[in-house]
Amino acid sequence: MDMNPASAQSEAASSTRWLSGCAIALIILTALVAFGAYALENIEKGLDGYGQMEQEGPSGSVADPLGPGETARYEDGLKVTVSQPVAKANGAYVFLVTYDNGTDTEVFPGGRSLEGSVSGIGPAPLVVRAGRSLDDYVTDYDLSWLNRDTSAAELVPPLAEGEKRTIPVRIKPTRAGVPVTVEVAVPDASYRETAYFQLTVG
Known part of the structure; x- marks a missing residue:
């Protein structure tokens, strides 16, 4: 039995809306996760102070000094x-x-x-x-x-x-x-x- 063309068109539109909604929800979720990570990093910096050193290799502390040129x-x-x-x-x-x-x-x-x-x-x-x-x-x-x-x-x-x-x-x-x-x-x-x-x- 053939499907009614209007019904098929309605089902295709519904499927497209569902996919668009999922894509938008995924974009919003990704943006929220990125913003949350950024905010958490700033909160952490605010708690330990912005005067902390952050570098790879030696820490620059008295027990682990940096070398010349570092x-x-x-x-x-x-x-x-x-x-x-x-x-x-x-x-x-x-x-x-x-x-x-x-x-x-x-x-x-x-x-x-x-x-x-x-x-x-x-x-x-x-x-x-x-x-x-x-x-x-x-x-x-x-x-x-x-x-x-x-x-x-x-x-x-x-x-x-x-x-x-x-x-x-x-x-x-x-x-x-x-x-x-x-x-x-x-x-x-x-x-x-x-x-x-x-x-x-x-």
Whole structure:
């Protein structure tokens, strides 16, 4: 028995509407899952603070420092890179500390005053000291920070959103093969982790 053409047309239209409804429901469900994942990630960041570091490889903590040329990446978009030391005349070495402000506000790499912005012992926004990151004190070797005042002065001005600033650090170790720890603690109104870098000079 042949089906009524009107009935077949109605059934085809109903099937098309059902498929369209399923496709729309699937699109909405996918969008909701994506939005939920994004919101959950932001809630998690908000709970642990945007001053946490997040990178693959070494964590940048005191027990797992970054190496020369590596970058500390913070959840709020700030990046700090410490370059490989380069030998200069008279046994001196120069390395660069680069601040890349990818946050949505200005940051003060050295704090808001010249005094205390750098240190050879710590704590300070920028610490450069002889020894490994976990060493409290070393007696077999030392280093002199030759341009300490200049480095401090360059750290103090605010770094605007989207800007970069590179601070040259010139040091002279007492002997070859000295391990050097660089601690970067960019001040923040709430919280920011200190990034540790481990270098070797000589």
